[in-house]
Amino acid sequence: MGFDGLMPIDCDIHPAVPGMQALLPYIDDHWRETIISRGIDGLDLNLYPPGAEISCRPDWRPESGKPGTSFEQLRTQALDGFGARIAICNCLYGGPAMYSEDLGAAICRATNLWMAREWLDRDPRLRASIVVPVQSPELAVEEIERCAPDRRFVQVLMFAAGEQPLGRRPHWPIYEAAQRHGLPIGIHAGSSHRHPNSGIGWTQYLLQDHAAFAQTFQAQLLSLLAEGVFSRFPTLKFVLMESGFTWLPPFMWRAVKMWRGLRREIPWVDRSPADIIRERVRITIQPADAPPDPAQMRRTLEMIGADEMFLFSSDYPHWRFEGEAALPGGFSPELVRKILVDNPLATYPRLKEVLS
Amino acid sequence: MNDGPVMQAERPAAQKIGMIDCDIHPMMRSPADVLPYLSTRWREHYQTIGPRYRQPFLGSSAYPKATPQLSRRDSWPPAGGPPGSDLDFMREQHLDPLGIELGMLQPLFPRGMDERNLDFAAAMCRAVNDWQVEAWTSKEPRLKANITVACDNPIAAVEEIERCAKSGHHVQVSFATRAIEPLGSRKYWPIYEAAERHNLPLGLHSVGNNGNAVQPGGAPSYYFEEHQCVSLSLHAMVASMVIEGVFEAFPQLKLIVIEGGFAWAASLGWRLDAHWQRFRAEVPHLKRPPSEYLRRNVWYTTQPMDEAEKPAYLRDMIDWVGWDRVLFATDYPHWDSDDPRFSLKLRMSEDERAQILGGNARALFGIA
Amino acid sequence: MARHVVATTGEIAPGSSKLVTVRGRSVALFNRDGEYFAISNTCPHAGGSLCHGALVSLVQSSRPGQYELSRRGEMLQCPWHGWEFDIRTGQSWCDPESFRARAYQVTVEPGETLAKGPYVAETFPVAVEGEYVVVEF
Numbered sequence A: 001m002g003f004d005g006l007m008p009i010d011c012d013i014h015p016a017v018p019g020m021q022a023l024l025p026y027i028d029d030h031w032r033e034t035i036i037s038r039g040i041d042g043l044d045l046n047l048y049p050p051g052a053e054i055s056c057r058p059d060w061r062p063e064s065g066k067p068g069t070s071f072e073q074l075r076t077q078a079l080d081g082f083g084a085r086i087a088i089c090n091c092l093y094g095g096p097a098m099y100s101e102d103l104g105a106a107i108c109r110a111t112n113l114w115m116a117r118e119w120l121d122r123d124p125r126l127r128a129s130i131v132v133p134v135q136s137p138e139l140a141v142e143e144i145e146r147c148a149p150d151r152r153f154v155q156v157l158m159f160a161a162g163e164q165p166l167g168r169r170p171h172w173p174i175y176e177a178a179q180r181h182g183l184p185i186g187i188h189a190g191s192s193h194r195h196p197n198s199g200i201g202w203t204q205y206l207l208q209d210h211a212a213f214a215q216t217f218q219a220q221l222l223s224l225l226a227e228g229v230f231s232r233f234p235t236l237k238f239v240l241m242e243s244g245f246t247w248l249p250p251f252m253w254r255a256v257k258m259w260r261g262l263r264r265e266i267p268w269v270d271r272s273p274a275d276i277i278r279e280r281v282r283i284t285i286q287p288a289d290a291p292p293d294p295a296q297m298r299r300t301l302e303m304i305g306a307d308e309m310f311l312f313s314s315d316y317p318h319w320r321f322e323g324e325a326a327l328p329g330g331f332s333p334e335l336v337r338k339i340l341v342d343n344p345l346a347t348y349p350r351l352k353e354v355l356s
Numbered sequence B: 001m002n003d004g005p006v007m008q009a010e011r012p013a014a015q016k017i018g019m020i021d022c023d024i025h026p027m028m029r030s031p032a033d034v035l036p037y038l039s040t041r042w043r044e045h046y047q048t049i050g051p052r053y054r055q056p057f058l059g060s061s062a063y064p065k066a067t068p069q070l071s072r073r074d075s076w077p078p079a080g081g082p083p084g085s086d087l088d089f090m091r092e093q094h095l096d097p098l099g100i101e102l103g104m105l106q107p108l109f110p111r112g113m114d115e116r117n118l119d120f121a122a123a124m125c126r127a128v129n130d131w132q133v134e135a136w137t138s139k140e141p142r143l144k145a146n147i148t149v150a151c152d153n154p155i156a157a158v159e160e161i162e163r164c165a166k167s168g169h170h171v172q173v174s175f176a177t178r179a180i181e182p183l184g185s186r187k188y189w190p191i192y193e194a195a196e197r198h199n200l201p202l203g204l205h206s207v208g209n210n211g212n213a214v215q216p217g218g219a220p221s222y223y224f225e226e227h228q229c230v231s232l233s234l235h236a237m238v239a240s241m242v243i244e245g246v247f248e249a250f251p252q253l254k255l256i257v258i259e260g261g262f263a264w265a266a267s268l269g270w271r272l273d274a275h276w277q278r279f280r281a282e283v284p285h286l287k288r289p290p291s292e293y294l295r296r297n298v299w300y301t302t303q304p305m306d307e308a309e310k311p312a313y314l315r316d317m318i319d320w321v322g323w324d325r326v327l328f329a330t331d332y333p334h335w336d337s338d339d340p341r342f343s344l345k346l347r348m349s350e351d352e353r354a355q356i357l358g359g360n361a362r363a364l365f366g367i368a
Numbered sequence C: 001m002a003r004h005v006v007a008t009t010g011e012i013a014p015g016s017s018k019l020v021t022v023r024g025r026s027v028a029l030f031n032r033d034g035e036y037f038a039i040s041n042t043c044p045h046a047g048g049s050l051c052h053g054a055l056v057s058l059v060q061s062s063r064p065g066q067y068e069l070s071r072r073g074e075m076l077q078c079p080w081h082g083w084e085f086d087i088r089t090g091q092s093w094c095d096p097e098s099f100r101a102r103a104y105q106v107t108v109e110p111g112e113t114l115a116k117g118p119y120v121a122e123t124f125p126v127a128v129e130g131e132y133v134v135v136e137f
Ligand code: FES
Pocket: C043, C044, C045, C046, C047, C048, C078, C079, C080, C081, C082, C083
């Protein structure tokens, strides 16, 4: 392995739900009947069409079936492949994007039950994020409460784009529950498509869907800042997944600049947004919107100025890099060490419990 | 302790540089000043129905601005009228003391660019374009007019470009950056064809409301957010025009991104290139990495100036974006405007400074 | 340090300001309900002319959604990008350590006292019967 003998903690891998059939054993009678009688299926996010290059690295692509559905493959390719000591499963299935709060909640619940039984039970290295029905904060809190006693759930997962900006008050019960249970909020690229995928409208290409998340994540950080979420939930961490990060320096400069002039509108933000972001936001490193020259990356990291922010991720099975080159060029050995192990442990309190 | 502004010690007199301000906002003394430039039909429409934008209020954005008329508090003309409405005062407060050789007008209020009634939109754009000449550029040769068009009425937009292109007053084309469709959409290509044919840059100032949330995760609560989200939408706009093939179809087309700053463009290029690797088959019309179109077809105005935590970082950003890509703009008289004497807080050679303050714009607009 | 007579009390209405020049430096003078303040006129951020700024209250908050106003009219907001300065100390609210506008001592003195000197009145004569704004510089 190219990690100096360190066993990395992989903070973003993607087991996939093969289809609704797989969730039926985990769903109550009414919804099982409904799902069967209405033929409800196909809730994979359209961000990752199974056949698209981005959705699966060629050497990871299964003979048949959707990428990420085979436990055996995930074990050899992601866990053994990177020598991971731990990997966090983020299941991107459609529960959070349903318009019906109740159906959404039922699917989220089934997804979590399925995750625990079919994945976490099968390999002690696996952890998972709790998928929650964001469209109903009340039901989302219920689901957090239900899953939290299982210490293998280490985070609460939300899509980067939903109905309302993430800082808005209706989401606060979710944050309250997460903070109480020591679960960071993981914000993953993904959208419930309540609004166009960019501030200028619906764009044409899947490439744009992916590229536009840089702006989405920035806007959501602004929302979390402006609404005062960081001060209201003082120990809660937010992990951005598949966000990229080289946009951070100009983003932070601008946020600080605007805060200096407009802070009277949001006086609960009583210190520099850049300081808050460095302290409370964490980012998985793949996919990296990396510059061509490692020297530019080094300089960008210096501008970001917070090595603690970065968490190792392979983004398995998505195709982001070749071979074992999961670390973009320009990362120093000290930074790599932090990214692989120290930062994930500091970010996810529950990972420490099991390791000790 | 810093009790004076950070200034460049070796700052040369602005006059020597021949500064070009790529963003000045002229205002009408009263919106009714537009009436003489409208036909009877549209004058009556204006007086009965009036402008309709995709926002709830008649006279305000739903994100109230930082200051009255979103303007610097020192920019209200002593003789009356709103900021930016008095040519003499603009000369006295802005053009003369800053040594501005050329100023590019960006009229925003009233406007037709994102008016919902598409015929009225065209009439309003036309009126604003004539007003700029009569009230400003014919009286003050340092000022240059802008062909404002309603891009969601592309046929009328092209007609308007044809009408104004040879006026001798209009030097660029402008329309809503948040239009009904992303600006890469083919719906708008006839406008790009006309602009390219007349060698008129697109000077796209962040303006317009498509009625959608300003960010994909929903409408934010505060002006603090909205202000920066609008800039983010400019990143998406550039991406859209690049990825949807505008600059492949119109290789000579010049896009100036106005009022978005510039430092973000480096990361945007890296990101687009990285994703493009996986999607080349989806966008075969792109013959080169996206960042190359940025380097060839896109320019950025400085305002609101990126304020790096260390001045050296700002130099890095310009290195990465391209020294020939950055154009100085003040945004006079708006509250977040930049003064060239104070806002360029980085070490630059005389040549570099001259390039940003005027040279790049001179080359771009083809001014000798 | 000298006493500079810069204005008569009558010429600056409550809530308004006057730009004065003291020893070649521009100073913004404010009357906040009869209390006078003087601050160097050039904003340390990017050169805004502070005498055009607005006197506002200090806004703080103990939790999101709550706005707590205090020190009415004692924060000076720059007419350009809206930075706030404590009119008493000149310190910026957002970065008091790094950015401040210089604040000067201001007193109101009767012409009678001033007549005993020493004082500097560069721009206008001082009469025994008047009241004057005096800046220590
Ligand atoms: S110049 Fe005063 S806040 Fe910018």
